[in-house]
Amino acid sequence: QVQLQESGPGLVKPSETLSLTCAVSGYSISSGYYWGWIRQPPGKGLEWIGSMYHSGSTYYNPSLKSRVTISVDTSKNQFSLKLSSVTAADTAVYYCARTDGYRAVDIWGQGTMVTVSS
């Protein structure tokens, strides 16, 4: 059974960098699929942040591209998100996700709430 688990600070100060990690169990990242991040502001809809193929190709939402970096650590079987220069608008539940070749998210993490506030 494939499981994803997010971890990272729940509170980030404005202008700083948000950093989250997703630990994968039950499947080796290097075996395939795309691995990425999706967020959901409180009371609002889902927003795609970006994804990365296990080989290293990355795909980012153009609206966030200048601030986002997604990387994979195959030795630890985990992947990470960095979002720089955060503002209150980046406050959201952040989900890590596994995406198939048709870009459907077949596995979701439970989500982690990140608040941007001083």
Added chain:
Amino acid sequence: SYELTQPLSVSVALGQTARITCGGNNIGIKNVHWYQQKPGQAPVLVIYRDSNRPSGIPERFSGSNSGNTATLTISRAQAGDEADYYCQVWDSTTGVFGGGTKLTVL
């Protein structure tokens, strides 16, 4: 950028059929995926590639996609189907979600 339009809310009587639409420019040539999200939970994939059900999803859930509209159909609606539903496609370098539809089962 590509946009997907969903109705904010849909209501259905218990046991009847609910249809949730997802509009987009020539969406019929894209692969459309549908997710169900209950309060406080992560979304769950209920339909992928327009009309395919993942393992464990009831046959009551079906999908179609043609022209400028994709549709999620829930037959014999149950109280447990009450949730937010999102459509999603891939556009160029990113996933795109619809705004979401709140399904109420009366």
